[in-house]
Amino acid sequence: MIIRFLVALAPLLFVLAVGCGGRTPAGSQDTGGVGGAGGGGGLEDASSACTAGTVTFHLGAADGRNSRYCVGLDCTDEWVTVRTQQDARMPLSFGCSTTCEDCRPIGCPLICPAPKPVKEDGERLTWDGTYWPEATCGAKQTCRSKRCASPGKYIARMCAAPNPSDAGSFCVVDEKPKCIDVEFEYPSTTTVEGAI
Numbered sequence: 001m002i003i004r005f006l007v008a009l010a011p012l013l014f015v016l017a018v019g020c021g022g023r024t025p026a027g028s029q030d031t032g033g034v035g036g037a038g039g040g041g042g043l044e045d046a047s048s049a050c051t052a053g054t055v056t057f058h059l060g061a062a063d064g065r066n067s068r069y070c071v072g073l074d075c076t077d078e079w080v081t082v083r084t085q086q087d088a089r090m091p092l093s094f095g096c097s098t099t100c101e102d103c104r105p106i107g108c109p110l111i112c113p114a115p116k117p118v119k120e121d122g123e124r125l126t127w128d129g130t131y132w133p134e135a136t137c138g139a140k141q142t143c144r145s146k147r148c149a150s151p152g153k154y155i156a157r158m159c160a161a162p163n164p165s166d167a168g169s170f171c172v173v174d175e176k177p178k179c180i181d182v183e184f185e186y187p188s189t190t191t192v193e194g195a196i
Contacts, residue, residue: 050129050148053187059158060122062195067117069160069178069196070171075112079123080194081157082131082149090131090149100135100143115171118160129186149186156182158194 057080060066071079082090096108129149137143159179163171184192 052129052148052151054126054128055184055186055188056124056126056191057156057158057194058122058124058191059118059160059194059196061118061160066120066122068163069118070115070163070173071118071123071160072113072115072171073159073161073173073177077113077116079159080125081159082127083155083157085153085155090154091133091144092127092131094132094144094146097132097134097142097144100137100145103137103141103143105141115161115163115173117163117169117171123158123160127186151186154184154186156184156192156194158182158196160196 059071059079061069071077073079076093076095078093080092082092084090096106098104098106131147131149132144133147135143135145157179159177161171161173161177162175164174178196180194180196182192182194
């Protein structure tokens with residue numbers, strides 16, 4: 001009965017999280033930027049859509065038993081993160097933040113989406129180079145501004161946690177996630193594969 005309630009509640013929790021910014025997978029505003037020429041991670045203005053191209057990430061279990069893993073850990077539905085060759089993070093989510101242009105405090109829900117099993121054919125995300133570096137504005141208000149990645153080499157970290165549960169669409173995560181780092185070129189027509 002409790003499991004049925006939690007499974008029924010999961011979509012509502014997801015909607016609440018997305019309503020507060022959520023994930024925008026198209027994609028310290030340290031004004032010095034990240035990365036450098038040829039190394040990826042350029043800090044370009046992205047007031048409009050990023051146009052350099054796309055790259056697709058795919059995560060699956062090495063043995064093909066994808067549902068034995070869960071994504072949606074730590075109150076986020078992200079399973080892939082991107083960083084530059086110099087190890088600077090490039091957040092693909094806006095999250096529950098204000099924009100640096102608005103610079104207004106916002107309220108965030110105290111609940112978050114529950115983890116979910118990896119899809120039967122694995123998790124897939126197409127990224128257009130959009131990322132959201134963190135900065136501060138006004139009276140030290142945390143904010144994010146949209147940026148576009150420069151073409152170049154980056155590192156993708158793909159993670160999922162083992163799922164010992166047999167509760168269908170409900171995940172019980174009681175182990176640390178397994179992660180794999182894969183170097184990739186952006187943009188690219190080749191899928192970036194991660195097998196855990």
